[in-house]
Amino acid sequence: MRSGQRQWLQSERVWRQFTLMDLVMERMRVDPLVATRKCGGTAMADARNTCLGCSFHRQCREWLECGSDFAGLAEFCPNAGFFMECRLNL
Template sequence: MRSGQRQWSQSERVWRQFALMELIMERMRVDPLVAARKCGGTVMADARNTCLGCSFHRDCRDWLERGSDLAGLAEFCPNAGFFRECRPNF
């Protein structure tokens, strides 16, 4: 495998994880402006980093496909509390 192929593979993983986070945020009805403004954006950056390194991405996909309730996300998602805090009705 050439190094360019490896870098592309890593880039694809990063974008897939970020896309998954966006889908979770939509499902949770997270207000993106609230999320982005929390502590000057540092909390959002931390959440993205957590998502990027998270080993539960399959659980996220399964949760999205099942249309599970919001409480079920907290069982595996390290960002569930952040998402809940950024909902308009919190």
């Protein structure tokens, strides 16, 4: 595999992981302004990095597809606490 192909595959993985995180945040009704302002933005950056390196992407997709509740997400997601802290107050 050429170097350019590896970079493209890595880029695809990054976008897939970020898309999953965005979908989870939407499903959890995370307030994007709260999330991006928390700790001056570092909490969101840390959450993105955690998601990028997360090995639970299959469980994450399954959770999104099944319509499970927060308890299901909290069982495997290292960002579950961050998402709960940043939820919209409805």
